[in-house]
Amino acid sequence: MLAEIAIASSLAALSSELLHRAMIPRYVKRGLLSEDVHKPGRPKVPEPLGPAVYLPFLISSLLFYTLTGEIAAIAVASSSGLAFLIGLLDDISPLGPKTKPLLLILPAIVLIAVYQITPRPYLPIVGRARLYYVYWLIMLAIFTVFSNAVNMMDSLNGMMPLSIYASTIPLIPALISLGRLDALASLLILHSSLLPYCIRNKYPAKVFGGDSNSLFVGSALASISVISNTEAIFGIALIPFLVSGFSIIASVGGFKERRQIERRPVILNDGMIRANPDPKAPISLIAIITSEKWKGEADIVREAATLSLISGILASLTFFLLTPH
Protein backbone atom coordinates (compact mmCIF):
# COMPACT_ATOMS: atom_id res chain seq x y z
CA MET A 1 0.00 0.00 0.00
CA LEU A 2 2.99 2.31 0.47
CA ALA A 3 3.39 2.75 -3.30
CA GLU A 4 -0.26 3.80 -3.61
CA ILE A 5 0.16 6.28 -0.74
CA ALA A 6 3.23 7.74 -2.49
CA ILE A 7 1.36 8.05 -5.82
CA ALA A 8 -1.71 9.70 -4.22
CA SER A 9 0.42 12.07 -2.14
CA SER A 10 2.48 13.08 -5.19
CA LEU A 11 -0.70 13.76 -7.14
CA ALA A 12 -2.01 15.86 -4.22
CA ALA A 13 1.12 18.03 -4.09
CA LEU A 14 1.30 18.41 -7.88
CA SER A 15 -2.37 19.24 -8.38
CA SER A 16 -2.34 21.65 -5.44
CA GLU A 17 0.66 23.45 -6.93
CA LEU A 18 -1.03 23.70 -10.34
CA LEU A 19 -4.28 24.94 -8.79
CA HIS A 20 -2.44 27.58 -6.77
CA ARG A 21 -0.69 28.78 -9.94
CA ALA A 22 -3.99 28.89 -11.81
CA MET A 23 -6.11 30.47 -9.08
CA ILE A 24 -3.86 33.20 -7.67
CA PRO A 25 -3.78 35.39 -10.85
CA ARG A 26 -7.56 34.95 -11.22
CA TYR A 27 -8.17 36.01 -7.63
CA VAL A 28 -5.97 39.10 -8.16
CA LYS A 29 -7.79 39.92 -11.41
CA ARG A 30 -11.21 39.64 -9.74
CA GLY A 31 -10.13 41.54 -6.63
CA LEU A 32 -10.62 38.62 -4.25
CA LEU A 33 -8.08 40.06 -1.83
CA SER A 34 -7.84 40.51 1.94
CA GLU A 35 -5.71 42.81 4.05
CA ASP A 36 -2.77 41.39 5.98
CA VAL A 37 -3.59 43.39 9.11
CA HIS A 38 -0.38 42.56 11.00
CA LYS A 39 1.91 44.27 8.48
CA PRO A 40 2.67 47.97 8.01
CA GLY A 41 0.67 49.30 5.05
CA ARG A 42 -1.72 46.34 5.25
CA PRO A 43 -0.79 44.68 1.94
CA LYS A 44 -3.55 42.79 0.15
CA VAL A 45 -3.25 39.07 -0.65
CA PRO A 46 -5.57 36.61 -2.47
CA GLU A 47 -8.13 34.84 -0.27
CA PRO A 48 -9.64 32.20 0.06
CA LEU A 49 -7.28 29.59 -1.36
CA GLY A 50 -9.11 26.77 0.45
CA PRO A 51 -10.35 25.24 -2.85
CA ALA A 52 -6.71 24.92 -4.03
CA VAL A 53 -6.05 22.70 -1.00
CA TYR A 54 -9.30 20.74 -0.68
CA LEU A 55 -9.83 19.81 -4.36
CA PRO A 56 -6.39 18.13 -4.67
CA PHE A 57 -7.13 16.30 -1.41
CA LEU A 58 -10.42 15.05 -2.86
CA ILE A 59 -8.92 14.01 -6.22
CA SER A 60 -6.02 12.18 -4.54
CA SER A 61 -8.33 10.45 -2.06
CA LEU A 62 -10.46 9.23 -4.97
CA LEU A 63 -7.33 7.95 -6.72
CA PHE A 64 -6.21 6.20 -3.53
CA TYR A 65 -9.62 4.54 -3.24
CA THR A 66 -9.48 3.45 -6.89
CA LEU A 67 -6.02 1.94 -6.38
CA THR A 68 -6.61 0.20 -3.05
CA GLY A 69 -10.38 -0.02 -2.44
CA GLU A 70 -9.89 1.56 1.01
CA ILE A 71 -13.11 3.40 1.85
CA ALA A 72 -11.47 5.39 4.69
CA ALA A 73 -9.95 7.90 2.25
CA ILE A 74 -13.38 8.59 0.73
CA ALA A 75 -14.93 8.88 4.20
CA VAL A 76 -12.34 11.47 5.29
CA ALA A 77 -12.67 13.39 2.02
CA SER A 78 -16.47 13.48 2.16
CA SER A 79 -16.80 14.53 5.81
CA SER A 80 -14.04 17.15 5.56
CA GLY A 81 -15.58 18.23 2.25
CA LEU A 82 -18.68 19.34 4.13
CA ALA A 83 -16.49 21.33 6.54
CA PHE A 84 -14.81 22.88 3.48
CA LEU A 85 -18.21 23.93 2.11
CA ILE A 86 -19.23 25.40 5.51
CA GLY A 87 -15.94 27.30 5.52
CA LEU A 88 -16.49 28.53 1.97
CA LEU A 89 -19.95 29.74 2.97
CA ASP A 90 -18.34 31.55 5.90
CA ASP A 91 -15.73 33.09 3.57
CA ILE A 92 -18.47 34.40 1.26
CA SER A 93 -20.91 35.50 3.95
CA PRO A 94 -19.73 35.26 7.61
CA LEU A 95 -21.76 32.83 9.73
CA GLY A 96 -22.84 33.63 13.28
CA PRO A 97 -20.47 32.86 16.17
CA LYS A 98 -22.79 30.14 17.45
CA THR A 99 -24.00 28.86 14.06
CA LYS A 100 -20.52 27.88 12.84
CA PRO A 101 -19.60 25.55 15.75
CA LEU A 102 -23.02 23.93 15.46
CA LEU A 103 -22.74 23.43 11.70
CA LEU A 104 -19.32 21.84 12.19
CA ILE A 105 -21.01 18.89 13.88
CA LEU A 106 -22.46 17.89 10.49
CA PRO A 107 -19.18 16.47 9.05
CA ALA A 108 -19.19 13.97 11.95
CA ILE A 109 -22.63 12.78 10.86
CA VAL A 110 -21.37 12.36 7.30
CA LEU A 111 -18.48 10.23 8.60
CA ILE A 112 -20.89 8.08 10.63
CA ALA A 113 -22.99 7.58 7.47
CA VAL A 114 -20.05 6.73 5.19
CA TYR A 115 -17.69 4.76 7.44
CA GLN A 116 -18.20 1.93 9.92
CA ILE A 117 -16.78 3.57 13.02
CA THR A 118 -15.60 1.45 15.95
CA PRO A 119 -16.33 3.36 19.18
CA ARG A 120 -13.23 2.02 20.88
CA PRO A 121 -10.64 4.78 21.15
CA TYR A 122 -7.11 4.17 22.38
CA LEU A 123 -6.84 6.17 25.61
CA PRO A 124 -3.55 6.82 27.41
CA ILE A 125 -3.40 5.05 30.81
CA VAL A 126 -6.85 3.47 30.26
CA GLY A 127 -6.12 1.42 27.15
CA ARG A 128 -8.68 0.59 24.46
CA ALA A 129 -11.98 1.87 25.86
CA ARG A 130 -15.47 0.60 25.01
CA LEU A 131 -17.62 3.73 24.69
CA TYR A 132 -20.65 2.35 22.88
CA TYR A 133 -23.10 4.82 24.47
CA VAL A 134 -21.26 8.11 24.92
CA TYR A 135 -18.77 7.92 22.06
CA TRP A 136 -21.10 9.50 19.50
CA LEU A 137 -21.59 12.65 21.56
CA ILE A 138 -17.84 12.89 22.16
CA MET A 139 -17.24 12.40 18.43
CA LEU A 140 -19.52 15.35 17.56
CA ALA A 141 -17.57 17.48 20.03
CA ILE A 142 -14.23 16.34 18.56
CA PHE A 143 -15.23 17.57 15.10
CA THR A 144 -16.35 21.02 16.15
CA VAL A 145 -13.49 21.46 18.64
CA PHE A 146 -10.74 20.40 16.19
CA SER A 147 -12.18 22.49 13.32
CA ASN A 148 -12.61 25.63 15.41
CA ALA A 149 -9.24 25.22 17.11
CA VAL A 150 -7.44 24.97 13.76
CA ASN A 151 -9.47 27.94 12.51
CA MET A 152 -8.45 30.07 15.50
CA MET A 153 -4.79 29.13 15.01
CA ASP A 154 -4.89 30.50 11.44
CA SER A 155 -4.16 34.07 12.47
CA LEU A 156 -0.53 34.78 11.47
CA ASN A 157 1.41 34.05 8.27
CA GLY A 158 2.15 30.33 8.03
CA MET A 159 1.09 29.66 11.61
CA MET A 160 -1.61 27.09 10.85
CA PRO A 161 0.10 24.92 8.20
CA LEU A 162 3.51 24.91 9.92
CA SER A 163 1.93 24.01 13.26
CA ILE A 164 -0.13 21.28 11.60
CA TYR A 165 3.03 19.71 10.14
CA ALA A 166 4.88 20.05 13.44
CA SER A 167 2.13 18.47 15.52
CA THR A 168 1.06 15.64 13.18
CA ILE A 169 4.32 14.39 11.59
CA PRO A 170 5.40 12.83 14.95
CA LEU A 171 2.12 10.84 14.91
CA ILE A 172 3.08 8.90 11.78
CA PRO A 173 4.93 6.13 13.72
CA ALA A 174 1.82 5.66 15.91
CA LEU A 175 -0.44 5.14 12.87
CA ILE A 176 2.10 2.73 11.34
CA SER A 177 2.39 0.73 14.57
CA LEU A 178 -1.41 0.39 14.70
CA GLY A 179 -1.39 -0.79 11.08
CA ARG A 180 -3.78 2.02 10.11
CA LEU A 181 -2.26 2.70 6.70
CA ASP A 182 -5.63 4.02 5.46
CA ALA A 183 -5.52 6.79 8.08
CA LEU A 184 -1.83 7.33 7.34
CA ALA A 185 -2.67 7.73 3.64
CA SER A 186 -5.25 10.44 4.40
CA LEU A 187 -2.80 12.24 6.69
CA LEU A 188 -0.02 12.18 4.09
CA ILE A 189 -2.40 13.28 1.31
CA LEU A 190 -3.43 16.16 3.59
CA HIS A 191 0.23 17.08 4.20
CA SER A 192 0.93 17.00 0.46
CA SER A 193 -2.13 19.09 -0.42
CA LEU A 194 -1.09 21.68 2.16
CA LEU A 195 2.52 21.93 0.98
CA PRO A 196 2.12 24.47 -1.91
CA TYR A 197 -0.19 26.52 0.33
CA CYS A 198 2.30 26.43 3.22
CA ILE A 199 5.13 27.65 0.98
CA ARG A 200 3.02 30.62 -0.14
CA ASN A 201 1.40 31.32 3.24
CA LYS A 202 4.63 31.49 5.27
CA TYR A 203 5.93 34.94 6.23
CA PRO A 204 5.51 37.20 4.27
CA ALA A 205 2.25 35.61 3.08
CA LYS A 206 1.31 35.70 -0.59
CA VAL A 207 -1.99 33.87 -0.04
CA PHE A 208 -4.57 33.30 2.69
CA GLY A 209 -6.56 30.08 2.94
CA GLY A 210 -9.68 31.46 4.61
CA ASP A 211 -12.08 29.45 6.74
CA SER A 212 -12.64 27.04 3.84
CA ASN A 213 -9.05 25.89 4.33
CA SER A 214 -8.75 25.88 8.12
CA LEU A 215 -12.13 24.23 8.78
CA PHE A 216 -11.38 21.56 6.16
CA VAL A 217 -7.97 20.82 7.75
CA GLY A 218 -9.44 20.64 11.27
CA SER A 219 -12.26 18.39 10.14
CA ALA A 220 -9.88 16.14 8.17
CA LEU A 221 -7.72 15.68 11.28
CA ALA A 222 -10.84 14.86 13.34
CA SER A 223 -11.90 12.27 10.71
CA ILE A 224 -8.43 10.70 10.58
CA SER A 225 -8.30 10.44 14.38
CA VAL A 226 -11.79 8.88 14.54
CA ILE A 227 -11.21 6.23 11.86
CA SER A 228 -7.90 5.23 13.48
CA ASN A 229 -9.29 5.44 17.07
CA THR A 230 -6.46 7.82 18.01
CA GLU A 231 -8.65 10.75 19.09
CA ALA A 232 -6.83 11.27 22.40
CA ILE A 233 -3.40 11.12 20.76
CA PHE A 234 -4.41 13.69 18.13
CA GLY A 235 -5.94 15.78 20.92
CA ILE A 236 -2.60 15.84 22.76
CA ALA A 237 -0.74 16.69 19.54
CA LEU A 238 -3.10 19.62 18.99
CA ILE A 239 -2.79 21.04 22.53
CA PRO A 240 -1.39 24.42 21.32
CA PHE A 241 -4.41 24.71 19.00
CA LEU A 242 -6.81 23.79 21.81
CA VAL A 243 -5.09 26.13 24.30
CA SER A 244 -5.42 28.99 21.85
CA GLY A 245 -9.08 28.31 21.07
CA PHE A 246 -10.14 27.57 24.66
CA SER A 247 -8.33 30.62 26.09
CA ILE A 248 -10.06 32.98 23.66
CA ILE A 249 -13.51 31.46 24.25
CA ALA A 250 -13.05 31.41 28.05
CA SER A 251 -11.66 34.95 28.25
CA VAL A 252 -14.37 36.56 26.08
CA GLY A 253 -17.13 34.58 27.81
CA GLY A 254 -18.38 32.27 25.04
CA PHE A 255 -18.54 32.09 21.26
CA LYS A 256 -18.28 35.60 19.80
CA GLU A 257 -17.66 36.99 16.34
CA ARG A 258 -14.40 38.90 15.89
CA ARG A 259 -16.33 42.18 15.59
CA GLN A 260 -18.09 41.56 18.92
CA ILE A 261 -14.83 41.34 20.86
CA GLU A 262 -14.23 44.86 22.21
CA ARG A 263 -10.55 44.49 23.10
CA ARG A 264 -8.02 42.78 20.83
CA PRO A 265 -5.74 40.15 22.44
CA VAL A 266 -2.66 41.81 20.89
CA ILE A 267 -1.51 45.27 19.84
CA LEU A 268 0.62 46.17 16.82
CA ASN A 269 3.49 48.57 16.32
CA ASP A 270 5.27 48.76 12.98
CA GLY A 271 5.00 45.04 12.24
CA MET A 272 5.80 44.04 15.83
CA ILE A 273 3.20 42.28 18.00
CA ARG A 274 2.65 42.28 21.74
CA ALA A 275 -0.05 41.18 24.20
CA ASN A 276 -2.58 43.95 24.81
CA PRO A 277 -1.59 45.52 28.19
CA ASP A 278 -5.29 45.95 29.05
CA PRO A 279 -5.93 43.34 31.82
CA LYS A 280 -9.40 42.72 30.36
CA ALA A 281 -8.06 41.84 26.89
CA PRO A 282 -8.73 38.23 25.76
CA ILE A 283 -6.02 35.59 26.13
CA SER A 284 -4.72 33.83 23.03
CA LEU A 285 -1.64 31.74 22.30
CA ILE A 286 -0.08 34.71 20.45
CA ALA A 287 -0.79 36.95 23.45
CA ILE A 288 0.83 34.39 25.78
CA ILE A 289 3.93 34.14 23.56
CA THR A 290 4.23 37.95 23.40
CA SER A 291 3.24 38.58 27.02
CA GLU A 292 6.68 39.88 28.03
CA LYS A 293 8.04 41.65 24.98
CA TRP A 294 7.38 42.75 21.40
CA LYS A 295 8.05 40.05 18.81
CA GLY A 296 8.03 39.86 15.02
CA GLU A 297 5.38 37.79 13.24
CA ALA A 298 7.89 35.24 11.94
CA ASP A 299 9.34 34.70 15.44
CA ILE A 300 5.89 34.11 16.94
CA VAL A 301 5.04 31.59 14.21
CA ARG A 302 8.36 29.81 14.80
CA GLU A 303 7.61 29.57 18.53
CA ALA A 304 4.06 28.31 17.90
CA ALA A 305 5.40 25.66 15.50
CA THR A 306 8.02 24.61 18.07
CA LEU A 307 5.28 24.27 20.70
CA SER A 308 3.29 22.16 18.24
CA LEU A 309 6.33 19.97 17.60
CA ILE A 310 6.77 19.47 21.36
CA SER A 311 3.07 18.52 21.61
CA GLY A 312 3.40 16.14 18.66
CA ILE A 313 6.40 14.41 20.23
CA LEU A 314 4.62 14.34 23.61
CA ALA A 315 1.60 12.72 21.92
CA SER A 316 3.78 10.12 20.21
CA LEU A 317 5.61 9.31 23.47
CA THR A 318 2.26 9.12 25.27
CA PHE A 319 1.05 6.62 22.68
CA PHE A 320 4.12 4.40 22.82
CA LEU A 321 4.88 4.62 26.56
CA LEU A 322 1.58 5.31 28.34
CA THR A 323 -1.10 3.72 26.15
CA PRO A 324 -1.78 0.01 26.71
CA HIS A 325 -2.43 -1.60 23.29
Next chain:
Amino acid sequence: MDRGTILSLYTVISGWLLIIMALFLTKLILSSDQEGFLISALYVFIGLAALISALSLWYMSVRELFLRVKLNGPGGT
Protein backbone atom coordinates in the same frame (compact mmCIF):
# COMPACT_ATOMS: atom_id res chain seq x y z
CA MET B 1 14.17 32.34 26.18
CA ASP B 2 11.84 35.00 27.62
CA ARG B 3 9.03 34.57 30.13
CA GLY B 4 6.38 34.62 27.38
CA THR B 5 7.97 31.57 25.74
CA ILE B 6 8.29 29.79 29.09
CA LEU B 7 4.64 30.54 29.86
CA SER B 8 3.50 29.15 26.51
CA LEU B 9 5.55 26.01 27.20
CA TYR B 10 3.93 25.79 30.63
CA THR B 11 0.43 25.93 29.09
CA VAL B 12 1.24 23.02 26.79
CA ILE B 13 2.95 20.81 29.40
CA SER B 14 0.31 21.53 32.06
CA GLY B 15 -2.43 20.87 29.46
CA TRP B 16 -0.86 17.49 28.77
CA LEU B 17 -0.62 16.69 32.49
CA LEU B 18 -4.27 17.66 32.87
CA ILE B 19 -5.30 15.15 30.18
CA ILE B 20 -3.17 12.40 31.73
CA MET B 21 -4.57 13.13 35.20
CA ALA B 22 -8.15 13.05 33.89
CA LEU B 23 -7.47 9.72 32.19
CA PHE B 24 -5.84 8.35 35.33
CA LEU B 25 -8.99 9.30 37.23
CA THR B 26 -11.07 7.59 34.54
CA LYS B 27 -8.92 4.47 34.92
CA LEU B 28 -9.58 4.46 38.66
CA ILE B 29 -13.33 4.81 38.08
CA LEU B 30 -13.38 2.12 35.40
CA SER B 31 -11.57 -0.31 37.69
CA SER B 32 -14.85 -0.70 39.60
CA ASP B 33 -16.74 -3.92 38.75
CA GLN B 34 -20.20 -2.35 38.46
CA GLU B 35 -21.81 -2.29 35.04
CA GLY B 36 -24.94 -0.95 33.33
CA PHE B 37 -25.99 2.13 31.41
CA LEU B 38 -26.94 4.28 34.44
CA ILE B 39 -23.73 3.43 36.26
CA SER B 40 -21.60 4.18 33.19
CA ALA B 41 -23.52 7.44 32.60
CA LEU B 42 -22.84 8.40 36.23
CA TYR B 43 -19.16 7.61 35.76
CA VAL B 44 -19.01 9.71 32.62
CA PHE B 45 -20.73 12.57 34.49
CA ILE B 46 -18.23 12.32 37.36
CA GLY B 47 -15.33 12.13 34.91
CA LEU B 48 -16.58 15.18 32.99
CA ALA B 49 -17.17 17.12 36.21
CA ALA B 50 -13.62 16.35 37.31
CA LEU B 51 -12.26 17.34 33.90
CA ILE B 52 -14.19 20.64 33.85
CA SER B 53 -13.04 21.47 37.40
CA ALA B 54 -9.43 20.70 36.49
CA LEU B 55 -9.77 22.71 33.27
CA SER B 56 -11.10 25.71 35.22
CA LEU B 57 -8.20 25.50 37.69
CA TRP B 58 -5.75 25.19 34.81
CA TYR B 59 -7.24 28.21 33.02
CA MET B 60 -7.16 30.30 36.21
CA SER B 61 -3.49 29.45 36.76
CA VAL B 62 -2.61 30.30 33.14
CA ARG B 63 -4.56 33.57 33.35
CA GLU B 64 -2.90 34.57 36.62
CA LEU B 65 0.61 33.87 35.27
CA PHE B 66 -0.23 35.55 31.96
CA LEU B 67 -1.41 38.75 33.67
CA ARG B 68 1.62 38.76 35.95
CA VAL B 69 4.06 38.45 33.03
CA LYS B 70 2.11 40.85 30.81
CA LEU B 71 1.77 43.62 33.36
CA ASN B 72 5.35 43.36 34.66
CA GLY B 73 7.14 42.86 31.33
CA PRO B 74 9.92 45.24 30.22
CA GLY B 75 7.83 46.65 27.33
CA GLY B 76 9.10 48.69 24.38
CA THR B 77 10.46 47.36 21.11
